[in-house]
Amino acid sequence: xxxxxxxxxxxxxxxxxxxxxxxxxxxxxxxxxxxxxxxxxxxxxxxxxxxxxxxxxxxxxxxxxxxxxxxxxxxxxxxxxxxxxxxxxxxxxxxxxxxxxxxxxxxxxxxxxxxxxxxxxxxxxxxxxxxxxxxxxxxxxxxxxxxxxxxxxxxxxxxxxxxxxxxxxxxxxxxxxxxxxxxxxxxxxxxxxxxxxxxxxxxxxxxxxxxxxxxxxxxxxxxxxxxxxxxxxxxxxxxxxxxxxxxxxxxxxxxxxxxxxxxxxxxxxxxxxxxxxxxxxxxxxxxxxxxxxxxxxxxxxxxxxxxxxxxxxxxxxxxxxxxxxxxxxxxxxxxxxxxxxxxxxxxxxxxxxxxxxxxxxxxxxxxxxxxxxxxxxxxxxxxxxxxxxxxxxxxxxxxxxxxxxxxxxxxxxxxxxxxxxxxxxxxxxxxxxxxxxxxxxxxxxxxxxxxxxxxxxxxxxxxxxxxxxxxxxxxxxxxxxxxxxxxxxxxxxxxxxx
Numbered sequence: 001x002x003x004x005x006x007x008x009x010x011x012x013x014x015x016x017x018x019x020x021x022x023x024x025x026x027x028x029x030x031x032x033x034x035x036x037x038x039x040x041x042x043x044x045x046x047x048x049x050x051x052x053x054x055x056x057x058x059x060x061x062x063x064x065x066x067x068x069x070x071x072x073x074x075x076x077x078x079x080x081x082x083x084x085x086x087x088x089x090x091x092x093x094x095x096x097x098x099x100x101x102x103x104x105x106x107x108x109x110x111x112x113x114x115x116x117x118x119x120x121x122x123x124x125x126x127x128x129x130x131x132x133x134x135x136x137x138x139x140x141x142x143x144x145x146x147x148x149x150x151x152x153x154x155x156x157x158x159x160x161x162x163x164x165x166x167x168x169x170x171x172x173x174x175x176x177x178x179x180x181x182x183x184x185x186x187x188x189x190x191x192x193x194x195x196x197x198x199x200x201x202x203x204x205x206x207x208x209x210x211x212x213x214x215x216x217x218x219x220x221x222x223x224x225x226x227x228x229x230x231x232x233x234x235x236x237x238x239x240x241x242x243x244x245x246x247x248x249x250x251x252x253x254x255x256x257x258x259x260x261x262x263x264x265x266x267x268x269x270x271x272x273x274x275x276x277x278x279x280x281x282x283x284x285x286x287x288x289x290x291x292x293x294x295x296x297x298x299x300x301x302x303x304x305x306x307x308x309x310x311x312x313x314x315x316x317x318x319x320x321x322x323x324x325x326x327x328x329x330x331x332x333x334x335x336x337x338x339x340x341x342x343x344x345x346x347x348x349x350x351x352x353x354x355x356x357x358x359x360x361x362x363x364x365x366x367x368x369x370x371x372x373x374x375x376x377x378x379x380x381x382x383x384x385x386x387x388x389x390x391x392x393x394x395x396x397x398x399x400x401x402x403x404x405x406x407x408x409x410x411x412x413x414x415x416x417x418x419x420x421x422x423x424x425x426x427x428x429x430x431x432x433x434x435x436x437x438x439x440x441x442x443x444x445x446x447x448x449x450x451x452x453x454x455x456x457x458x459x460x461x462x463x464x465x466x467x468x469x470x471x472x473x474x475x476x477x478x479x480x481x482x483x484x485x486x487x488x489x490x491x492x493x494x495x496x497x498x
Contacts (some may be wrong), residue, residue: 003097004047005282008090015057015078015087021047022072035059035078042076051096054088056081091276091394092429094284139300139444141355168198170342171419172302172427173294180342183415190333190413192340201345208341213460216368218482222491224373230495237372243380245321247314249395250387271435274394283401287426294432301344302427303441304358305420306396307385308336308346311362313403314384319372329406329413334369337361339416355448363457367484375454375484382449389442393435397428454484 005020019042032043037056042049057078064077080087089095169177180188181197192211193199199207228239253272260268276284294302312332316324319331333339337346346357359382366381367373388395404425407417427433458481 002046002048003285004042004049005278005285006049006093007281008051008096010080010087010090012084013080014062015053015080015090017042017051017076017078018071019047019049019074019076020072021074028067031065031074033065033076035063040078042074044074053096055085089429091281092284093281094287094289094426095429097285097289139303139355139440141300141353141444168200170196172423173292173298176419179415179419183412186412188412188415190330190340190416193342196342199342201343204341204343205345205347208337208343212364212368216364216459216461218459218461218487221367221373221484222487222494225488225491226495228374228376239372239374239377242318242321242372243374243377245318245380247318247384247387248322249391249399250384253387253391271392272395274392274398276394276398280398280401283404284425284429287429288422290426292423292427292430292432299432300354301346302424303437304346304354305336305338305344305424306400306428307355307358307389307441307445308338308362309403309424310385310388310396310399311366311381312336313399314388315366315370315378315381318377318381318384319370324406329410331370332403332406333413333416335362335365337365338420340365353448355444356452359445359448359452360456363452364459367457375457379449382445386442386446386449389438389445393428393433393438396438397425400425400428454488457484458482 007018009016017040021044027044030044032041034041035057038053040049040051040053040057058081060079062077062079065074067074169175170180178197180191180193181195184191184196193204193207224237224239227235227237228243231238231240256269256272309332312335315335316328316331320328337343346354346361363375363378366378367375388399400421404417404421407413407421460479461482462479
């Protein structure tokens with residue numbers, strides 16, 4: 001049976017469902033429709049659709065269905081059991097397609113709608129969205145300290161083969177293995193781990209930090225810093241143009257926010273309205289249909305992953321001024337430590353705060369791998385991330401769906417869609433993440449980014465005195481901590497002596 005494409009709208013009294021049934025000969029007697037409390041079933045071979053609404057509907061003489069030959073769809077009208085009750089999340093098709101046993105986790109909680117969505121007149125009901133925004137929690141970003149378990153330590157005098165140990169997992173909810181290793185043998189150059197299938201979590205962090213220190217090139221960064229601060233017509237990189245580029249998403253949010261200030265406070269929208277396209281709805285219908293049960297600490301790792309992916313996504317958008325290119329998946333994957341090193345714990349030498357570690361790690365990697373390496377450019381990208389989060393859960397989902405397509409169709413990098421993006425999008429659609437949490441995350445990100453300076457971005461490089469000669473070369477000796485401030489001063493000194 002095929003799941004047909006469908007759209008849903010509502011008013012105070014009815015739910016309106018348009019079911020697309022193109023490419024078949026319509027036969028009214030063959031249609032079967034059932035309304036049972038919150039369950040709706042539509043069947044017309046070869047199409048089958050089962051929807052589970054947040055609140056009950058009824059099947060009475062007000063129910064109606066007709067075939068529209070022009071749009072090749074069956075237009076269905078179902079009465080709500082309670083007139084005037086608002087049904088949230090009707091645009092999140094993957095959520096409505098959930099099976100009965102997939103709602104077990106959500107049913108353990110009081111049903112809490114996420115956001116007021118559009119009705120048939122495209123107006124946005126606001127009461128529940130405001131309530132949901134009040135449900136934002138104060139995240140404790142302090143990294144949990146744990147003793148390493150025996151399974152993460154190499155046995156002494158034992159015969160256990162760590163490469164075949166089932167405890168080496170990665171990806172969303174640590175539920176995958178045996179996937180990335182195959183892609184590495186096919187040329188996966190996003191992966192930075194020497195052996196992703198047998199490297200335990202603590203070792204991934206250590207390997208990531210070591211390789212970031214090795215692969216960061218202070219000479220390239222210094223050259224880009226001078227190019228940004230002292231531009232000339234002969235430069236092959238225009239940093240100022242990228243820094244001044246206006247992100248359309250940011251402009252859209254600012255325009256919406258400004259419009260809200262001219263409206264009476266009682267009539268303001270709590271969240272910026274976002275409408276999904278038909279293509280985006282179809283992408284959501286292809287997502288996994290399952291529930292997720294994660295503990296509090298790992299939920300923070302998931303939110304940290306969203307932050308890192310949004311940073312990589314917005315870095316690519318700003319670097320290419322709003323367009324993706326053939327290198328976009330590589331750039332984003334290389335910046336995000338959850339992809340490149342399968343590291344979602346994000347422990348950093350300079351912080352015991354997971355979100356601060358995420359911010360510092362993303363900046364370090366953005367100054368190491370992409371074409372344009374600029375601390376100021378990273379700052380503008382973090383502004384883009386803040387406004388993405390501030391715009392609400394649906395805009396974040398839209399961006400992740402776009403990001404998902406970059407990886408889904410890549411012949412090697414598709415593995416990151418399998419181990420992260422599919423589940424991440426489905427998890428974001430569910431009740432596990434609320435608008436209040438996304439808004440709180442936005443403010444936490446902004447507060448954290450504002451507290452990070454160039455002095456906080458350090459790399460351990462081999463050089464005792466770290467002196468940059470007239471030719472820009474660095475004489476290396478012993479390992480010392482080198483900050484961006486140090487490199488900037490040396491670069492300026494060289495530039496002044498030229």
